Amino acid sequence: MNLHAIKAIYRTEMTRMMRTVVQSIVAPVLSTSLYFVIFGAAIGSRITEIDGISYGAFIVPGLIMLSIMTESISNSSFAIYFPKFTGTIFELLSAPISFVEVLLGYVGAAATKSVIIGLIILGTASFFVTIDIAHPVIMMLFLVLISVSFSLFGFILGVWADGWEKLTIVPILVIMPLTFLGGTFYSISMLPPAWQTISLFNPVVYLISGFRWSFYENSDVAVAISLGMVLGFLLLCLIAVWWIFKSGYKLRS
Amino acid sequence: MQPIISIKGLTKTYEGGFQALKEVSLDINRGEIFGLLGPNGAGKTTLINIVCGIVTKTTGSVTVDGFDIVDDYRQTRSRIGLVPQELPTETFETPWNVARFSRGLFGKPENPGHIEKVLKSLSLWEKRNEKIMMLSGGMKRRVLIAKALAHEPEILFLDEPTAGVDVELRQDMWSVVRSLRESGVTVILTTHYIEEAEQLADRVGVINHGKIILVEEKNRLMREFGKKQLVLQLTDCLAVVPPELDDYELELSESGCELTYHYDTKQDHTGITALLAALRTAGIKFNDLSTSQSSLEEIFVGLVNQEA
Ligand SMILES: Nc1ncnc2c1ncn2[C@@H]1O[C@H](COP(=O)(O)OP(=O)(O)OP(=O)(O)O)[C@@H](O)[C@H]1O
Numbered sequence: 001m002n003l004h005a006i007k008a009i010y011r012t013e014m015t016r017m018m019r020t021v022v023q024s025i026v027a028p029v030l031s032t033s034l035y036f037v038i039f040g041a042a043i044g045s046r047i048t049e050i051d052g053i054s055y056g057a058f059i060v061p062g063l064i065m066l067s068i069m070t071e072s073i074s075n076s077s078f079a080i081y082f083p084k085f086t087g088t089i090f091e092l093l094s095a096p097i098s099f100v101e102v103l104l105g106y107v108g109a110a111a112t113k114s115v116i117i118g119l120i121i122l123g124t125a126s127f128f129v130t131i132d133i134a135h136p137v138i139m140m141l142f143l144v145l146i147s148v149s150f151s152l153f154g155f156i157l158g159v160w161a162d163g164w165e166k167l168t169i170v171p172i173l174v175i176m177p178l179t180f181l182g183g184t185f186y187s188i189s190m191l192p193p194a195w196q197t198i199s200l201f202n203p204v205v206y207l208i209s210g211f212r213w214s215f216y217e218n219s220d221v222a223v224a225i226s227l228g229m230v231l232g233f234l235l236l237c238l239i240a241v242w243w244i245f246k247s248g249y250k251l252r253s
Numbered sequence: 254m255q256p257i258i259s260i261k262g263l264t265k266t267y268e269g270g271f272q273a274l275k276e277v278s279l280d281i282n283r284g285e286i287f288g289l290l291g292p293n294g295a296g297k298t299t300l301i302n303i304v305c306g307i308v309t310k311t312t313g314s315v316t317v318d319g320f321d322i323v324d325d326y327r328q329t330r331s332r333i334g335l336v337p338q339e340l341p342t343e344t345f346e347t348p349w350n351v352a353r354f355s356r357g358l359f360g361k362p363e364n365p366g367h368i369e370k371v372l373k374s375l376s377l378w379e380k381r382n383e384k385i386m387m388l389s390g391g392m393k394r395r396v397l398i399a400k401a402l403a404h405e406p407e408i409l410f411l412d413e414p415t416a417g418v419d420v421e422l423r424q425d426m427w428s429v430v431r432s433l434r435e436s437g438v439t440v441i442l443t444t445h446y447i448e449e450a451e452q453l454a455d456r457v458g459v460i461n462h463g464k465i466i467l468v469e470e471k472n473r474l475m476r477e478f479g480k481k482q483l484v485l486q487l488t489d490c491l492a493v494v495p496p497e498l499d500d501y502e503l504e505l506s507e508s509g510c511e512l513t514y515h516y517d518t519k520q521d522h523t524g525i526t527a528l529l530a531a532l533r534t535a536g537i538k539f540n541d542l543s544t545s546q547s548s549l550e551e552i553f554v555g556l557v558n559q560e561a
Pocket residue numbers: 253267268269271273291292293294295296297298299300338
């Protein structure tokens with residue numbers, strides 16, 4: 001294991017995050033605050049409560065999920081796509097490192113960043129509403145697992161993409177709708193029965209539900225199923241990565 | 254002595270079906286500067302990229318320091334530094350940071366002293382904290398060299414190190430390459446400037462259409478292939494070359510005042526002594542003489558044309 005290499009990649013990625021602090025930290029904080037103003041204040045004044053939780057507090061876990069999913073994907077896909085685009089990938093290919101080390105460096109950094117952003121949003125939200133966390137350990141577990149799996153997913157996307165279009169279209173076309181329809185702003189039980197069934201095919205529903213359970217012990221689906229879904233998604237990404245690794249897919253000619 | 258790089262029967266067929274390398278076999282000796290020459294598209298970059306791990310080979314084998322480039326890639330790659338032909342750089346980073354990154358990537362523990370030494374030797378020290386995108390093209394190339402040297406490689410590949418570089422910088426690069434060789438680094442460089450190979454290389458390989466057509470010590474190459482000519486400035490101009498000198502196949506210039514004699518350095522008897530004696534007998538006097546030798550460039554062009 002080339003530990004120096006993992007460290008070098010990780011540190012460079014984290015430094016980049018510090019350098020682009022406005023873009024990487026201020027932006028999610030700002031957009032969360034906006035969500036609070038728009039949804040919390042405007043809609044919250046009508047809905048007031050869902051399942052005994054104030055609407056403002058209810059949307060917090062979903063908002064955190066929304067941010068860490070999009071941040072994880074965009075950060076790690078960009079991190080590996082950019083060297084491909086500029087040509088600096090030659091150095092990764094010619095270095096005495098395996099794909100696993102590259103992965104640990106990039107995905108590790110992207111996931112770390114997502115966890116930090118998640119916690120910052122949590123802190124920001126606590127200025128607007130009172131938040132109780134019933135199961136902090138499980139909350140962290142969800143936060144870390146989801147950050148890691150979506151960073152992995154982003155990494156795969158970045159390796160696969162051969163143009164900026166592909167890089168941006170997946171988050172916009174797939175992830176955005178899934179998260180917005182995933183129960184961030186409402187409880188699935190509020191939907192008509194047919195839509196409730198359809199929603200159960202949306203994996204993001206499970207992620208948000210499980211994460212929300214760790215806050216309020218209130219969920220659309222059983223928390224064990226949620227955790228199972230997260231682990232399943234993680235496994236799926238790992239298999240995809242393993243396949244990329246085996247085939248040298250698109251990286252070496 | 255065991256060669257530091259040993260390439261055997263290497264072929265490369267790209268995805269589209271184009272065969273860029275055809276059964277290439279080549280040994281690189283420890284500590285030498287090897288110049289790889291060849292026209293555009295000959296396969297130079299492909300060859301280098303395979304040894305460095307950027308391109309996968311189709312068949313054949315390559316060993317570096319006795320290690321196989323596929324099975325023992327960690328061993329082989331950690332010994333190699335590469336300066337690529339293109340200039341891909343991390344535009345928002347600084348020379349210091351990218352050099353430090355490269356060192357880590359190649360598995361070496363931090364050593365700010367070494368990075369400092371490398372940056373200084375490439376006159377990059379003053380610019381170490383500037384964004385790379387603010388640097389000139391020549392400076393960017395130096396940054397790439399600094400990255401390649403950051404992990405103290407035993408072997409350095411320079412893929413056209415001086416393309417688009419001004420005369421002064423080229424001289425600088427040459428002296429960097431020479432001092433690397435003095436410190437025991439093996440250098441393999443490709444170039445379009447024959448002058449560069451002539452100045453730097455200990456041995457020269459010529460590749461064309463994916464085949465190595467010649468590998469030779471540079472001096473020997475120039476001796477063997479180098480036709481020499483002797484030019485005599487005559488005191489009294491001639492109208493024709495006297496028939497008794499026919500054997501020497503002399504060329505008379507248009508003015509009639511210059512005689513040129515071609516000879517081959519390979520032969521034991523260049524015929525110069527005999528020619529001079531014959532000239533004296535014929536009563537032809539000259540007031541000056543000079544010899545010249547064909548350059549590596551002429552040899553190269555000759556070889557490649559022969560091949561085609
Ligand atoms: N990725 C690729 N896919 C298909 N063909 C390629 C690829 N890379 C190079 N080639 C082809 O392989 C041949 C050799 O290319 P290579 O870059 O090795 O040449 P070169 O000797 O370095 O040329 P130059 O002096 O222009 O740098 C060329 O005909 C090129 O078009």
